[in-house]
Amino acid sequence: MTPPPRDGRRLVPAYLATxxxxxxxxxxLDRLTVLHGAADPSTVSGLRPEExxxxxxxxxxxxxxxEAAAHLRLPVSVVKVLVADxxxxxxxxxxxxxxxxxxxxxxxxxxxxxxxxxxxxx
Amino acid sequence: MTEIPVALxxxxxxxxxxxxxxxxxxxxxxxxxxxLRQRSAAADKDLQEALRQQAALAGRAQxxxxxxxxxxxxxxxxxxxxxxxxNVPVRGLLDPSFRGTEVDRALTTVLEQVSDAVTKERLxxxxxxxxxxxxxxxxxxxxxxxxxxxxQTMQERYDDPFVAEDLLAADFLNEQALRRIQSTAIVCGAWxxxxxxxxxxxxxxxxxxxxxxGYERVQVTNQLRDPVGVVARAVEPAAVVLTELLANALHYxxxxxxxxxxxxxxxxxxxxxxxxxxxxxxxxEMDRAQRMMAGQDSVLLTELGxxxxxxxxxxGQLAKQYGFTASVEPSPYGGVRxxxxxxxxxxxxxxxxxxxxxxxxxxxxxxxxxxxxxxASALPGHTATQRPAQPxxxxxxxxxxxxxxGRTSEPTRPGPADDPHDQLSEDGLPRRRRRRxxxxxxxxxxxxxxxxxxxxxxxxxARPAEAPQASPEExxxxxxxxxxxxxxxxxxxxxxxxxxxxxxxxxxxxxGSAVHHDHYADPRSAEGNPQx
Numbered sequence: 305m306t307p308p309p310r311d312g313r314r315l316v317p318a319y320l321a322t323x324x325x326x327x328x329x330x331x332x333l334d335r336l337t338v339l340h341g342a343a344d345p346s347t348v349s350g351l352r353p354e355e356x357x358x359x360x361x362x363x364x365x366x367x368x369x370x371e372a373a374a375h376l377r378l379p380v381s382v383v384k385v386l387v388a389d390x391x392x393x394x395x396x397x398x399x400x401x402x403x404x405x406x407x408x409x410x411x412x413x414x415x416x417x418x419x420x421x422x423x424x425x426x
Numbered sequence: 427m428t429e430i431p432v433a434l435x436x437x438x439x440x441x442x443x444x445x446x447x448x449x450x451x452x453x454x455x456x457x458x459x460x461x462l463r464q465r466s467a468a469a470d471k472d473l474q475e476a477l478r479q480q481a482a483l484a485g486r487a488q489x490x491x492x493x494x495x496x497x498x499x500x501x502x503x504x505x506x507x508x509x510x511x512x513n514v515p516v517r518g519l520l521d522p523s524f525r526g527t528e529v530d531r532a533l534t535t536v537l538e539q540v541s542d543a544v545t546k547e548r549l550x551x552x553x554x555x556x557x558x559x560x561x562x563x564x565x566x567x568x569x570x571x572x573x574x575x576x577x578q579t580m581q582e583r584y585d586d587p588f589v590a591e592d593l594l595a596a597d598f599l600n601e602q603a604l605r606r607i608q609s610t611a612i613v614c615g616a617w618x619x620x621x622x623x624x625x626x627x628x629x630x631x632x633x634x635x636x637x638x639x640g641y642e643r644v645q646v647t648n649q650l651r652d653p654v655g656v657v658a659r660a661v662e663p664a665a666v667v668l669t670e671l672l673a674n675a676l677h678y679x680x681x682x683x684x685x686x687x688x689x690x691x692x693x694x695x696x697x698x699x700x701x702x703x704x705x706x707x708x709x710x711e712m713d714r715a716q717r718m719m720a721g722q723d724s725v726l727l728t729e730l731g732x733x734x735x736x737x738x739x740x741x742g743q744l745a746k747q748y749g750f751t752a753s754v755e756p757s758p759y760g761g762v763r764x765x766x767x768x769x770x771x772x773x774x775x776x777x778x779x780x781x782x783x784x785x786x787x788x789x790x791x792x793x794x795x796x797x798x799x800x801x802a803s804a805l806p807g808h809t810a811t812q813r814p815a816q817p818x819x820x821x822x823x824x825x826x827x828x829x830x831x832g833r834t835s836e837p838t839r840p841g842p843a844d845d846p847h848d849q850l851s852e853d854g855l856p857r858r859r860r861r862r863x864x865x866x867x868x869x870x871x872x873x874x875x876x877x878x879x880x881x882x883x884x885x886x887x888a889r890p891a892e893a894p895q896a897s898p899e900e901x902x903x904x905x906x907x908x909x910x911x912x913x914x915x916x917x918x919x920x921x922x923x924x925x926x927x928x929x930x931x932x933x934x935x936x937x938g939s940a941v942h943h944d945h946y947a948d949p950r951s952a953e954g955n956p957q958x
Contacts, residue, residue, distance in 0.1 A: 312623045313571070315633035315665070316785040317601060318581055319594035323642050326590035335585070354786040376786045379581040381590030 328388035628788035634668035679704025721746030
């Protein structure tokens with residue numbers, strides 16, 4: 305995932321978004337984590353501008369963390385911190401992507417199918 | 427016998443002759459003596475005079491010598507000190523009796539020559555030092571920019587939190603180094619070293635604060651009503667100016683105290699106001715700062731102290747070159763208030779936020795987006811083309827108010843018409859917003875109340891809630907209907923049995939109302955008429 309092309313040198317550095325933090329308060333987030341705003345978009349007062357803009361971005365629907373980072377033009381590591389903070393305060397929901405490994409394996413499904421067939425035929 | 431008288435005669439005559447001669451001689455000698463005495467007296471007087479003169483001359487010579495010694499020992503050192511520190515007094519002549527004499531003139535010439543020579547040499551040495559600094563800083567600055575790019579790329583590339591955090595820290599250190607180098611370079615007469623594209627003023631302020639340690643203390647309030655941007659050539663200079671003033675605010679206030687920054691839009695430009703609650707400056711420092719920030723005098727490194735305090739000098743240089751104005755005054759918070767004014771005419775522009783969004787870290791605008799029409803017109807040329815976008819501020823504003831929950835990702839709002847209806851604040855109470863003046867609000871009520879004779883059909887279409895925004899054609903229609911109603915009412919009054927009914931007042935600007943109606947003031951004058 306590469307950020308959108310930028311013309312010119314950045315004016316505002318990324319560390320400003322998290323005052324230099326890049327270690328999120330939870331380590332369950334990765335690039336494919338799906339984000340959506342909490343059901344109740346409660347008050348945004350007291351939030352920092354970048355958090356407001358992240359919530360605003362997710363108002364249109366769910367986005368993966370990497371996509372959100374690309375839209376905000378921030379490094380993924382920084383957005384993870386933002387997301388973790390917002391999840392901690394309940395303003396944002398983060399859902400792990402469904403990894404391939406958690407789907408039932410094909411062989412098992414085939415075995416179950418075969419077993420059902422033998423039950424039926426017997 | 428005769429011989430005797432002869433002899434007597436001879437003797438007598440000789441005796442007489444001798445006596446005469448003697449008398450003559452005597453007289454002559456007396457005269458001579460007198461003359462000699464006179465001469466001797468004169469010579470004596472001359473001698474006295476000469477002695478006195480000689481004494482006076484010796485005194486004079488001594489005084490001159492003393493004067494020259496005074497020049498060498500006191501006045502020239504004073505002068506050189508005064509050239510470096512203007513408040514050092516230069517001593518005058520030792521002996522006031524020399525004033526205006528040739529000696530005085532000669533000594534003054536010496537002083538002038540020395541002053542000239544010292545000044546020239548000072549400028550030359552300072553120029554050489556500045557050139558050396560420029561050369562070094564330009565190279566270092568370029569390298570630091572490369573490092574910045576590298577760090578940024580790495581930030582995108584590495585997700586590992588520990589690595590990422592170190593990269594962010596390194597980036598921050600790099601920014602601080604860059605700022606130091608850049609400000610030194612500018613004081614030494616270099617250009618800011620970077621051209622950016624047109625940028626949002628909010629981005630510039632946030633970018634400026636990101637270059638300083640202690641940026642967490644800076645609280646930015648964005649009161650811009652429009653997406654005001656700074657034109658490309660002035661972006662980096664503006665950022666540097668703001669960085670230096672913010673650095674002062676942060677440095678001279680307690681590390682716990684906030685520094686308040688307000689971005690304001692004025693009629694003729696935009697201002698950034700930086701308030702700290704720190705130790706403040708006394709009047710003399712204020713004066714000096716003002717003088718330096720005016721940028722009128724050329725900067726000498728030797729005048730900036732050791733280590734050189736480059737802040738105000740940097741601001742002055744850039745202000746002069748790019749046309750900002752910067753000033754300091756005592757802040758109501760007790761510290762210093764620094765104000766940077768960026769004139770709208772050559773330096774500001776309006777940016778399209780769809781094309782060029784603000785940085786996510788930039789402060790969210792506070793003010794309503796729909797009230798800015800008269801102010802925006804002060805901004806140069808771009809108003810007409812870029813106004814219709816009406817982008818981010820409205821969107822961000824609703825975000826901050828906590829409304830717009832039902833809206834999806836539609837970022838723009840249609841216009842001011844729906845403002846009064848969806849303005850619910852977080853506690854559910856309606857919130858008033860400034861709007862564009864809508865003529866029918868003012869028009870509807872008095873129309874109905876004071877001119878019932880004109881009939882309901884003319885008042886009804888002019889109700890505010892139904893059509894707050896009407897095209898000129900529509901309003902022309904309505905005014906025509908109003909006129910028709912008035913006329914029919916009059917006719918009814920004239921032909922009817924009750925002529926005492928007062929004629930319904932006719933609005934003055936009936937004719938050509940479609941034209942008039944474009945101006946919002948006009949319907950109000952019409953509104954005034956029925957009440958007369």
